[in-house]
Amino acid sequence: MSTATITVQQRSTGPAGAIASEWTKLWTVRSTWLNLVAGAALTGLLGIQFGFSTAYDNAHRPPGDVPGQSAVGGVGVSAVIIMQVVVAAFAMLPVTSEYSSGSIRSTVQWTPIRRNIVLAKAAVLAPVLFGYGLLVGLLAAVSGGLAMGHWADWSVDTLAVDLLSIATYLMLAGLFTAGIAFLIRSTAGTLTAAFLLLLMIPLMLGESSIRALVWVSALLPGGAGQNFLSGNTDPLPPTLSLVVLVLWSVAGLWIGVKVLCRRDA
Amino acid sequence: MISLEGLTKTYGETTAVDALDLTVAAGRVTGFLGPNGAGKSTTMRMILGLDAPTSGIALVDGRPYADWPVPLRKVGALLDAKALHPRRSARNHLIAMARSNGIPVSRVDEVISIVGLATVEKKRAGQYSLGMGQRLGIAGALLGDPEILMFDEPVNGLDPDGVRWVRDLMRSLAAEGRTVFVSSHLMSEMQLTADQLVVIGRGRLIADSPISTVIAGSSRSSVHVRIPVTADRAVLRDRLAGEADGVESTGDELIVTGVPAERVGDLAHELGIRLHELRTKQASLEEAYLELTASSVEYGVAVAS
Numbered sequence A: 001m002s003t004a005t006i007t008v009q010q011r012s013t014g015p016a017g018a019i020a021s022e023w024t025k026l027w028t029v030r031s032t033w034l035n036l037v038a039g040a041a042l043t044g045l046l047g048i049q050f051g052f053s054t055a056y057d058n059a060h061r062p063p064g065d066v067p068g069q070s071a072v073g074g075v076g077v078s079a080v081i082i083m084q085v086v087v088a089a090f091a092m093l094p095v096t097s098e099y100s101s102g103s104i105r106s107t108v109q110w111t112p113i114r115r116n117i118v119l120a121k122a123a124v125l126a127p128v129l130f131g132y133g134l135l136v137g138l139l140a141a142v143s144g145g146l147a148m149g150h151w152a153d154w155s156v157d158t159l160a161v162d163l164l165s166i167a168t169y170l171m172l173a174g175l176f177t178a179g180i181a182f183l184i185r186s187t188a189g190t191l192t193a194a195f196l197l198l199l200m201i202p203l204m205l206g207e208s209s210i211r212a213l214v215w216v217s218a219l220l221p222g223g224a225g226q227n228f229l230s231g232n233t234d235p236l237p238p239t240l241s242l243v244v245l246v247l248w249s250v251a252g253l254w255i256g257v258k259v260l261c262r263r264d265a
Numbered sequence B: 001m002i003s004l005e006g007l008t009k010t011y012g013e014t015t016a017v018d019a020l021d022l023t024v025a026a027g028r029v030t031g032f033l034g035p036n037g038a039g040k041s042t043t044m045r046m047i048l049g050l051d052a053p054t055s056g057i058a059l060v061d062g063r064p065y066a067d068w069p070v071p072l073r074k075v076g077a078l079l080d081a082k083a084l085h086p087r088r089s090a091r092n093h094l095i096a097m098a099r100s101n102g103i104p105v106s107r108v109d110e111v112i113s114i115v116g117l118a119t120v121e122k123k124r125a126g127q128y129s130l131g132m133g134q135r136l137g138i139a140g141a142l143l144g145d146p147e148i149l150m151f152d153e154p155v156n157g158l159d160p161d162g163v164r165w166v167r168d169l170m171r172s173l174a175a176e177g178r179t180v181f182v183s184s185h186l187m188s189e190m191q192l193t194a195d196q197l198v199v200i201g202r203g204r205l206i207a208d209s210p211i212s213t214v215i216a217g218s219s220r221s222s223v224h225v226r227i228p229v230t231a232d233r234a235v236l237r238d239r240l241a242g243e244a245d246g247v248e249s250t251g252d253e254l255i256v257t258g259v260p261a262e263r264v265g266d267l268a269h270e271l272g273i274r275l276h277e278l279r280t281k282q283a284s285l286e287e288a289y290l291e292l293t294a295s296s297v298e299y300g301v302a303v304a305s
């Protein structure tokens, strides 16, 4: 029978319990691992592609134009801007899969202080996304660097800064996506929103000749991310682009807390 | 103990739960009965804070569920057995649940063996049959060794052995002094399981009484008297008319409602009437239930959910 043979503690585990639970949930579904493998494979391929095209461009310059070497971390940046959608999917699945399966009701039952659910998911995702960023950044840099051959600049300092920037960006973009996933709930809807806000709209507006649109792009999460990663100073310096990104992820998570607390589970 | 005060939930035009006042006591099985759409699941969701009441309050041991520091230790519940990630194994599902409330993983193994899922614990929960899913849900309800247990239609999808097992489990949980609150839209199961019966229809409380009272209190509980002499029948019938709810005559038999058999026998003796038979016909709980919910059944069927 179910008679107590355990002493279940009476003291609240608070957010710590919720975090431990979210950690367990993240690593006990196969989609997490598949996403990591897919993300790593895609980045490796993108790295090779960017590396070869850099090498080709450098080798086919007009006479007299002698290009210097390219930092391998730059390949990481280029690759990540494309593959970030895969990372966004990684970040939103712990939320949207709970809505599609109905398991959000179990989660709310286990952790009735709903703010802690959003915070726990964010607390688990943050370091994992950061590590994911370091991993894919390194993969792109190495595969790209090898493909570039003697055009590659392997200097460790630059590479380290690039990798940390990539990891920071993917972490913040992922947290933003996880936050709005609570609002949108569906996997397809959240992925579409992330694709538009992180990649498409900034890509389209960023190159605009209309100044206002350049500003709009710079203030959206994806545009701020691109400017931060590529070290652009126009229209905002990288530090301010980073601030914009942080504000977006805080806002996304705040929206997540608000809607989760307000709605019936 | 669960207490509800004026608990109300409306979804747009629909009033799912309508000013429910109720206390569910410890140490017994309280059956929560009502036709489909009566508001049982909604009530249970509000007790767990999954749905916010439109008005009124639901408390467990005097506090809202969410205010308990270790909620799974206070209330274990099976509301929706499908509320889990279909591609996570049953065991990992329970481990995640245990960790959320600081419950040791050893307890997961215990509840898995209690519900008899040890051989399939590595299987993905989505591949479970309905009955296995219910067992997994029950394992989750037991996980925190809680004082209060709630089960929403727990025998759905179980085979007869499983049904008997659930019935025994509920009875023993109540015998251990726990509060057991179990819903069903079928009377037959409650008859064997519940001590106390709470009946709702259209979100309103229809009855809240010990199961024996529900049967006895039903007008269908009747006394049958066979009297061979026609004149005697008329005499007893006239004598009873004042105190009985109803007296019907069919053949040599009188069917009396609202008066116990003892009283009918005593009266016959006083009047010197010879009887060939005197017996009480118990209304089955099913009949009592149908009578209680007669007004809401039509509605219940119309919105069957």
Ligand SMILES: Nc1ncnc2c1ncn2[C@@H]1O[C@H](COP(=O)(O)OP(=O)(O)O)[C@@H](O)[C@H]1O
Pocket (backbone or CB within 6 Å): B011, B014, B015, B016, B034, B035, B036, B037, B038, B039, B040, B041, B042, B043, B303, B305
């Ligand atoms: N989320 C919801 N949105 C709208 N109506 C609902 C919702 N949940 C339940 N209802 C309605 O509330 C009433 C009570 O439903 P429910 O609590 O599921 O009844 P029961 O569990 O007794 O069958 C029904 O009319 C149902 O259609």
Ligand SMILES: [Mg+2]
Pocket (backbone or CB within 6 Å): B037, B040, B041, B042, B152
């Ligand atoms: Mg129901």
